[in-house]
Amino acid sequence: xxxxxxxxxxxxxxxxxxxxxxxxxxxxxxxxxxxxxxxxxxxxxxxxxxxxxxxxxxxxxxxxxxxxxxxxxxxxxxxxxxxxxxxxxxxxxxxxxxxxxxxxxxxxxxxxxxxxxxxxxxxxxxxxxxxxxxxxxxxxxxxxxxxxxxxxxxxxxxxxxxxxxxxxxxxxxxxxxxxxxxxxxxxxxxxxxxxxxxxxxxxxxxxxxxxxxxxxxxxxxxxxxxxxxxxxxxxxxxxxxxxxxxxxxxxxxxxxxxxxxxxxxxxxxxxxxxxxxxxxxxxxxxxxxxxxxxxxxxxxxxxxxxxxxxxxxxxxxxxxxxxxxxxxxxxxxxxxxxxxxxxxxxxxxxxxxxxxxxxxxxxxxxxxxxxxxxxxxxxxxxxxxxxxxxxxxxxxxxxxxxxxxxxxxxxxxxxxxxxxxxxxxxxxxxxxxxxxxxxxxxxxxxxxxxxxxxxxxxxxxxxxxxxxxxxxxxxxxxxxxxxxxxxxxxxxxxxxxxxxxxxxxxxxxxxxxxxxxxxxxxxxxxxxxxxxxxxxxxxxxxxxxxxxxxxxxxxxxxxxxxxxxxxxxxxxxxxxxxxxxxxxxxxxxxxxxxxxxxxxxxxxxxxxxxxxxxxxxxxxxxxxxxxxxxxxxxxxxxxxxxxxxxxxxxxxxxxxxxxxxxxxxxxxxxxxxxxxxxxx
Numbered sequence: 001x002x003x004x005x006x007x008x009x010x011x012x013x014x015x016x017x018x019x020x021x022x023x024x025x026x027x028x029x030x031x032x033x034x035x036x037x038x039x040x041x042x043x044x045x046x047x048x049x050x051x052x053x054x055x056x057x058x059x060x061x062x063x064x065x066x067x068x069x070x071x072x073x074x075x076x077x078x079x080x081x082x083x084x085x086x087x088x089x090x091x092x093x094x095x096x097x098x099x100x101x102x103x104x105x106x107x108x109x110x111x112x113x114x115x116x117x118x119x120x121x122x123x124x125x126x127x128x129x130x131x132x133x134x135x136x137x138x139x140x141x142x143x144x145x146x147x148x149x150x151x152x153x154x155x156x157x158x159x160x161x162x163x164x165x166x167x168x169x170x171x172x173x174x175x176x177x178x179x180x181x182x183x184x185x186x187x188x189x190x191x192x193x194x195x196x197x198x199x200x201x202x203x204x205x206x207x208x209x210x211x212x213x214x215x216x217x218x219x220x221x222x223x224x225x226x227x228x229x230x231x232x233x234x235x236x237x238x239x240x241x242x243x244x245x246x247x248x249x250x251x252x253x254x255x256x257x258x259x260x261x262x263x264x265x266x267x268x269x270x271x272x273x274x275x276x277x278x279x280x281x282x283x284x285x286x287x288x289x290x291x292x293x294x295x296x297x298x299x300x301x302x303x304x305x306x307x308x309x310x311x312x313x314x315x316x317x318x319x320x321x322x323x324x325x326x327x328x329x330x331x332x333x334x335x336x337x338x339x340x341x342x343x344x345x346x347x348x349x350x351x352x353x354x355x356x357x358x359x360x361x362x363x364x365x366x367x368x369x370x371x372x373x374x375x376x377x378x379x380x381x382x383x384x385x386x387x388x389x390x391x392x393x394x395x396x397x398x399x400x401x402x403x404x405x406x407x408x409x410x411x412x413x414x415x416x417x418x419x420x421x422x423x424x425x426x427x428x429x430x431x432x433x434x435x436x437x438x439x440x441x442x443x444x445x446x447x448x449x450x451x452x453x454x455x456x457x458x459x460x461x462x463x464x465x466x467x468x469x470x471x472x473x474x475x476x477x478x479x480x481x482x483x484x485x486x487x488x489x490x491x492x493x494x495x496x497x498x499x500x501x502x503x504x505x506x507x508x509x510x511x512x513x514x515x516x517x518x519x520x521x522x523x524x525x526x527x528x529x530x531x532x533x534x535x536x537x538x539x540x541x542x543x544x545x546x547x548x549x550x551x552x553x554x555x556x557x558x559x560x561x562x563x564x565x566x567x568x569x570x571x572x573x574x575x576x577x578x579x580x581x582x583x584x585x586x587x588x589x590x591x592x593x594x595x596x597x598x599x600x601x602x603x604x605x606x607x608x609x610x611x612x613x614x615x616x617x618x619x620x621x622x623x624x625x626x627x628x629x630x631x632x633x634x635x636x637x638x639x640x641x642x643x644x645x646x647x648x649x650x651x652x653x654x655x656x657x658x659x660x661x662x663x664x665x666x667x668x669x670x671x672x673x674x675x676x677x678x679x680x
Contacts, residue, residue, distance in 0.1 A: 003030040003170045010163055012156070020151040032164035033171065033192050036211070036629050037144035040204070041114045041130065044141060050088035054119035060126075061134055062086040063110045069102055078102060084113065091117075091124040093131075100150040110134040114145070130154060142198050161196050168192050174663035175214070179645065185210045195629075208629065212638050214667075215630040220639075220646040222668045225656075235403050236276035237379050243302035245295050251330055252291065259433035260288050266429050267296050270405065271380075277405035282414065283431030284600040285565030286438055289409045290320070292431075293382050294327055296407055297361050301333050305379025305404075306354075307361045310368050310397060312385050314339050314511075315518050315539045320384065321363040328361065338364035338373070341512070369396045382407045412562060413600030415608045432601070440598055441568040443576040445552070445591045454577055455496060458528070458546055462500055466572065467521065467544040468528045471563055473554040475506045475532055483551040483581070490530040497528060505531040533559065535566060542570030552578035552594075553587035557607035560590075561600050586610060 006028060007013050007021055021027070026035055047058045066083035080098035082105060083090055093113060095101055105111070115129025130145055136155040146157045168189050175185070186194075186206045194207035245268065249256065256264065263281060270277035283289050297307040309324070311317040321337045328335055336359035338350050353359040357376035362368070378401030383394055398404055408426065446454055458468050470493070474485040490504040503526045505517050514534065520526045522541055529535070533555075547567045552560060560578070568574035580591050593606050632639065649661065656665035 001029060001167070003028070003033075003167050005029045007032075007160075010160060013160070017152065017156075020149050023149055024147070029164050029167055030171075032161055033168065033196075034628065035146065035161075036195055038147050039145045040198070041112075041143045041145055043112070043143050046112070048088040049084075049086050049091050049124070052091070052117045052124065054117055057114075057116050059112060059114045060084070060086070060091075061110060061112050062091075064105050064107055065090070067105055067107060070098070080105075084111070089124075091126065093126045093129060095128055104153075132158075142200070142204075144196050165193065165196055172663060174667050175217075176660050176664075179649075183213065183641065183645070185213060188214070209638070212630045212635050213642060215627055216635065216639050216642040217645060218664075218668050218671045219627070219630075220642050221649055221656075221664065222672050224646045224650055225654075225668075236274050237271075237303075237305065237403065237405060238274060239271040239299055239305070239379070239405075240303040241272055243299050245299055248295060248298040248331060252327075254435065256291070257288065257431075257433045257435055259283075259431045260292060263292055263429040263431055264295055266427075267292065267407065268299065270427070271296065271299055276403050277407065278426045279407055280426040280428045281407065281409045281431065282428060282601075283409075283411065284413065284434065284598075285411045285562075286434055286569060287411075287431040288435055289384075289411070289431065290323065293384075293407065293409060294324060296380060296382070296405075297324070298328070298331065298333070300380040300405075301360045303379065305377050306357065306359070306375050307380040307382065308368060308375070308378060308397065308400075309361070309363045309382045309384065311363070311365065311383075313539075314341060314365055315515055315522070316384070317363055317365050319539050324361060324363060334358060334360050336362045338362060338367050340365060340367040342367075366393070369393060373400065375400055378402075378404050380405050380407065382409065384409050385411065411565065411600075413558065413604040415601070415605045430601075439568065439571075439573050441547075441564055441574045441576050443564065443578065443595045443598075445578045445580055445595055447580060451579070454548065454579070455493075457575075457577075458548070459497065461546055462497070462527050465543070466546065467524065467526070467541060468546040468548070469535065469544060469563075469566055470528065470530045470548040470550065471535065472530070472532060472550040475508060483554060484579075486530050486532050489550060493528060493530065500527040501525060502528045502530065505529060505534060507532055507534045533563070535563075540569050541566070543572075544569070545572050545574040547574075547576045548579065549576070550579050552580050552591065553582045553584065557590055557593060557603050557610065560594055561603045564594070 001009050006018075007026060008015070008018050010029070013021070024035065026032055041059050043059060045059070046061045049060055049062060052058055052060070062084040063086070064082050065085050068081040068083075070078040070080065078098050080095040080102055082093040084093055085091075110133075111131050112134050113126055113129040113131050115126040118125045118127060132153070132155045136159075144158065144161065145154060146161070148154060148157055171189050171192060173180075173188050175188075179185075180187070186209075188210065191207040191210035194203040195211060198204045198207065245264070267277070267279060270279060281289050281292060293309065297309070300307045309320055311320055317337070317339060321335060325335045334353075336350050336353060338347065342350070350359065350362075351372060351374070354362055355374050355376055362375075367373070381394075381397050381401065381404050383397070394406065394408065398406055406426075462468060470489060472486045472489055473483050475487060486504060486506050490502065494502050503517050503520065505514060509517075517526070517529070518535075518539060521529050521544075522539055524543060544567050547564055549555065549560060549563055555563070564576040567576065576594075578591055578594060580587055590610065593603060597603055630638070649656070649664070653661050656662070656668075
């Protein structure tokens with residue numbers, strides 16, 4: 001058996017276990033080594049039940065003396081209660097949603113339980129502790145605890161990891177010796193051995209630092225290499241300086257803000273230079289990103305090139321198409337539209353006009369990525385709501401031209417501390433100013449007692465012809481979560497506001513049905529829309545003036561800010577009402593931030609503080625390598641060191657073509673995936 005052996009070569013792993021391991025991306029023996037523990041148990045110090053106190057996290061070795069199974073018909077919601085005892089005292093162990101572990105315990109058998117102790121009204125409990133049969137447990141030392149799936153036990157994972165640990169001698173070092181020495185890193189073999197089975201806490205720290213360093217170095221070097229492509233070989237498009245954007249700007253119905261002018265200046269400077277533009281425009285809802293995109297498209301077309309704009313939903317794409325068509329008509333620029341819902345004849349006609357150059361600007365959905373979409377002379381690629389597209393999708397679109405300039409836009413505020421990571425391959429422009437005359441959205445927080453008053457206010461707005469969004473966290477009622485669902489709110493309001501048109505929208509509907517409902521809302525034929533977060537990135541409905549968020553405590557700050565941005569798009573005063581049904585400290589703090597601030601970047605920073613980067617965004621949606629052990633905030637000091645190292649590496653060897661960096665180059669390509677060509 002060796003590193004690249006299939007996991008099924010290991011004793012005890014059959015087809016079913018292999019399938020379960022595949023779900024956590026363990027296919028070969030090597031994958032075990034890079035599947036890290038999420039915590040550790042110190043089995044050198046098992047405590048007696050009599051010595052436990054409330055709030056402590058402890059390891060207890062005790063016998064199960066009583067098993068009480070929930071006889072509920074709702075299998076996934078079953079509760080399992082155990083009475084356990086050692087030679088000092090007894091306590092209760094409780095598991096909720098215990099469908100998969102109902103039959104894992106036997107009476108009179110001893111188990112190791114590791115978890116937080118709760119003592120209420122004299123009753124001692126552990127809720128959802130880690131557990132393992134004491135006979136199968138690693139008997140002493142610091143024991144790794146892994147994230148596992150339902151059909152894999154902790155004991156199995158630990159035993160498999162012990163077997164995989166024997167193969168660590170085959171792991172090759174991929175960092176050059178001088179880099180390791182300069183940063184005082186332990187060897188990769190040492191790190192892997194001690195991240196899984198450490199002798200003490202100091203060795204865990206050494207191992208973790210090396211593995212965190214590796215992840216961040218791979219991420220930063222990969223992204224920086226993409227960015228550097230713009231500066232190597234002078235292979236970008238030189239857009240004409242004679243293509244004067246002032247002719248377009250003068251015909252706009254409004255003046256650009258100073259922030260817009262600054263960003264336009266940065267974009268035009270990129271377009272007129274020899275480097276390939278890779279620029280991100282970050283700006284709150286309503287900050288005027290689209291007109292900046294139009295100016296860049298105008299520059300491209302007047303320089304003899306085509307432009308393309310990709311948006312995540314068909315409705316948003318339609319809206320962009322209508323806006324661009326109207327704005328470019330006075331300048332005799334032809335705008336085309338492409339989406340997956342078009343019939344074959346319509347698609348053929350659009351694709352033919354695109355190939356001949358008759359369509360100068362194409363607006364579309366993911367359908368733009370299809371192989372048959374061929375441009376005559378593509379010079380500028382723009383993606384809107386960039387967080388909905390991965391790096392790979394952006395790369396696929398740019399391949400349809402000869403080194404086109406790239407502009408990406410997002411209204412999702414990303415904290416400045418993370419923007420350089422998430423968009424590390426891009427230069428960043430920030431629009432930090434709203435156009436004059438745009439009214440601030442008034443945000444209020446209410447509890448259940450304020451619901452009736454809220455409904456009266458909603459009715460008042462609808463009487464004046466305004467429209468309303470109500471967003472809920474769930475589609476259906478839940479027996480476990482005490483939250484209001486879209487279905488129940490829709491039924492309640494359909495009875496209360498009978499003379500108004502009310503509709504329900506959620507993610508389980510077919511796309512065609514969702515699009516029809518949103519179009520009716522856009523056209524003013526629906527007065528009140530009850531929805532889940534599927535409207536988070538939606539279309540521009542200037543007549544919508546109220547956003548009500550039910551159970552706002554269940555949403556992150558960045559998401560609440562996105563939802564609030566659905567209103568306030570017209571000239572009328574708009575309102576966001578947060579219905580908070582809990583009195584928790586974090587929920588109250590979150591609500592206070594939303595009520596007091598409308599600055600998306602400030603809110604994003606606070607969201608990051610409260611939730612951490614793991615929940616703030618998933619790297620997969622951005623097409624970035626997974627971070628299995630690194631934490632972008634907790635390890636910011638390592639990140640700063642790594643950024644300097646990545647620059648040093650690429651300054652020395654821009655394409656990582658030397659033997660010195662061959663293994664690192666391989667690691668980067670493996671991490672980013674085969675579909676993302678790093679041009680290394």
